[in-house]
Amino acid sequence: MDWDKLRIFHAVADVGSLTHAGDKLHLSQSAVSRQVRGLEESLNTTLFHRHARGLILTEQGELLFDATSAMIKRLDAAEARIKDSEEEVFGELRVTTTTGFGSLWLAPRLPHLYDKYPDLKIDLMLEEKVLDLPMREADVAIRMKEPSQADLIRKRLMTVHMQLYASPDYVAKHGMPESVEDIGNRRLICQNPRTVQVGAGLQLVQHLLAYDVPSMLTVNNYFGVLQSVVHGLGIGVLPDYVTQDFPDLVRVLPDLRSNEVPVFLAYPEELRQSKRIQVFRDFVQDEIIAFRKAQRSSAENS
Structure with a gap:
């Protein structure tokens, strides 16, 4: 033909x-x-x-x-x-990840990448759908579980937990819950249990709903949950990676958290030598290291 x-x-x-x-x-x-x-x-x-x-x-x-x-x-x-050059990094890199991680953790850190590689063009695709990397629907993915597709290079980046947070104003007005039973007297903000989300987060939400929560706000992504919590609407179920960029949030019931959620970076085997993939991988790993150090420092000072 x-x-x-x-x-x-x-x-x-x-x-x-x-x-x-x-x-x-x-x-x-x-x-x-x-x-x-x-x-x-x-x-x-x-x-x-x-x-x-x-x-x-x-x-x-x-x-x-x-x-x-x-x-x-x-x-x-x-x-x-x-087009990948051994000396320069330029051109488009299509990155897929979840709406929450992409908007709350990755996007705020991208200026550090652009400062080093101003000619790089990032196409950030934020959705819960798992795109097919071998079929080139995206170049690189950050996912909240280990990818199952074949012919992918994968690296575990970090572990996330879902925890409860509230704004200082909400706690001042409604008081700090002393036990999980007290959630029944507060407004809970979480992802809708019918939306696509990591299993650990869903399990925590289902556990909380067993306490006959009278008032709820459900959102289909963590960005919306965070905005609702920041504006004092209730106690929200959020991933713990929001704490560094939103330090005023109050941790509610510190002993209550979800099972761990592994975060993986993955890309097709055929892009192993891509300079764009290499610099993005190194950037994410450096940001993870800085994030972990900040988390440890905050825990030690609290």
Whole structure:
């Protein structure tokens, strides 16, 4: 099959429009249409259903689109490796992690990375969905459990626990709980038990709900939980990595915490030699070391 025709077909399938694909490829609509029609003729099949509102892939078109998507991801990986320089670090690095960790821990520390590598372009994808690294949905991941996918290099970074926190104003107004039973007299803020989250956090939330909590606020990510706690809405279940950047938070029931949550960094084996991966890995590890030192110092001074 002709690669040019495949490339144009992929662009059309991706945006669902001959016109928009032409704009993306700097081709006229008629040129794009001819290439797609030529590909259909060479395959003796119909790849698109034509509708007034756009183009929809046929079953055969979906099969071909899956194939071209895989091809383009492999080409992107090859391009990334070719562009990596032994002397310079530049270009795009796609990083995926959870909304909580990405917004509350990683993003505030990225200025340190940009100070050293100003030409680096980070595409930070924050979501609970586990992206497929071998299929190049992202270059590197920080995950709250050990990755199960094959052909990944993985490194355990640290351990996190879910704990209870409140604002000083909330504690002053409602008092400090002395036992877990007292949670039944306070407003609990946590991730919705129906949302995707680490098992240890879910277990702690379920344990607390056994005490007939009368008032609750549930949020689908820890960033929202934190904002609610900071503004005095109640006692929140939060990962302990928020303590360094929000030192005014009050630890509630210090003996109560979740099981440990391992944090892993992972990237595809084929990107082992990538300079962008190397500098990002080293940056995260250095920040983890600084974070641990700050945690120990805070514990010793408390």
